[in-house]
Amino acid sequence: MTRTMGSKNEKRRQLRSGCRRVTDQPRPAEPSHYPRDKRDLETALGDSRQCRRYCEQLNWSSGFRCPECGDTTEPWRTSTGLIACRACRHAVMIERGTIFQRPSAPLNRWFQVLWEVADREACMSVEQVRETMGLPTDEAASRCLASIRQTMGLAEQRPLSGVVELGRACLELPGMMLEESWLRKGLVAIAVERTGAAGQLGETGPLRIQHLAGQDTSDGLAFAGTAIELGSEVHTLAWEGYAQLADAGFQHRIRRPEHAASSGVDHVASLLELWLWTQSDVDWSSLQSHLDEFTFRFNHRSEPSGRTFQRLVSCALRQADANLALPGRDLLRSA
Numbered sequence: 001m002t003r004t005m006g007s008k009n010e011k012r013r014q015l016r017s018g019c020r021r022v023t024d025q026p027r028p029a030e031p032s033h034y035p036r037d038k039r040d041l042e043t044a045l046g047d048s049r050q051c052r053r054y055c056e057q058l059n060w061s062s063g064f065r066c067p068e069c070g071d072t073t074e075p076w077r078t079s080t081g082l083i084a085c086r087a088c089r090h091a092v093m094i095e096r097g098t099i100f101q102r103p104s105a106p107l108n109r110w111f112q113v114l115w116e117v118a119d120r121e122a123c124m125s126v127e128q129v130r131e132t133m134g135l136p137t138d139e140a141a142s143r144c145l146a147s148i149r150q151t152m153g154l155a156e157q158r159p160l161s162g163v164v165e166l167g168r169a170c171l172e173l174p175g176m177m178l179e180e181s182w183l184r185k186g187l188v189a190i191a192v193e194r195t196g197a198a199g200q201l202g203e204t205g206p207l208r209i210q211h212l213a214g215q216d217t218s219d220g221l222a223f224a225g226t227a228i229e230l231g232s233e234v235h236t237l238a239w240e241g242y243a244q245l246a247d248a249g250f251q252h253r254i255r256r257p258e259h260a261a262s263s264g265v266d267h268v269a270s271l272l273e274l275w276l277w278t279q280s281d282v283d284w285s286s287l288q289s290h291l292d293e294f295t296f297r298f299n300h301r302s303e304p305s306g307r308t309f310q311r312l313v314s315c316a317l318r319q320a321d322a323n324l325a326l327p328g329r330d331l332l333r334s335a
């Protein structure tokens with residue numbers, strides 16, 4: 001059957017409309033230096049003033065550039081963290097619009113927590129976060145952890161490409177399998193980039209995971225549209241939910257069930273389930289944030305802790321792209 005180019009483009013547009021987008025603006029190159037260990041962190045980023053300068057370097061790798069007028073003269077800096085352009089007096093605050101704003105805590109305390117998160121295989125407990133940041137309540141510490149997991153989700157924006165394996169898994173989570181709706185609620189979609197040449201799967205590379213709302217066959221296509229670059233070679237098992245992948249612009253390959261031993265999706269699902277069993281605060285409402293954390297840790301498991309820390313700080317700042325520029329005079333008055 002012949003299909004028109006118009007209908008294909010429409011399908012691609014529909015697929016892309018569901019993408020999670022943070023920003024389309026290119027980010028500047030990040031500084032090559034990052035803390036090598038905890039002692040280095042405490043020396044180089046031990047107080048909030050040092051932390052703000054580090055954030056400045058991540059934001060403006062070639063030096064300050066006023067987002068309002070483009071002036072590159074060294075700006076004014078106040079003790080409260082305000083950075084003001086000398087040419088137009090436009091002011092920005094590094095923490096504004098980022099996770100560092102709430103709960104309110106000194107920036108160097110936030111950096112200590114991000115270091116601990118980057119340096120461990122699992123997240124800190126609520127009690128550890130509360131103690132490290134000097135927060136008054138467990139609720140504030142929980143909000144801090146939720147923000148960090150959200151930041152981890154922002155780190156994984158690049159669509160997978162090349163050869164990608166796509167599949168679904170039903171997670172068996174502690175205490176949740178007794179619920180009647182478990183089979184529907186525990187369903188996740190997993191996409192794994194493989195390093196093999198076309199037609200072969202090869203080693204397991206970066207991945208994306210999404211908690212599915214139910215058994216809707218449209219979920220498979222919608223997830224592929226957000227997680228995988230169009231034109232990629234996508235390997236799946238035979239399922240009606242994947243029947244339109246080729247029409248949507250992917251090179252669809254159907255994998256035979258007897259090749260399950262080499263399935264990256266099954267391997268990732270097993271690791272994910274084991275990891276979730278070690279987490280104490282997983283429930284249905286927070287499952288996606290835990291999936292984002294697992295994805296972040298898996299994708300960056302081989303890099304140094306300092307590089308992962310820098311990635312977290314950089315992603316936290318990325319959240320502020322839309323909010324970074326503030327009305328200068330008002331802030332200068334209140335500083």
Ligand SMILES: [Zn+2]
Pocket residue numbers: 066067068069070071085086087088089090
């Ligand atoms: Zn300016």
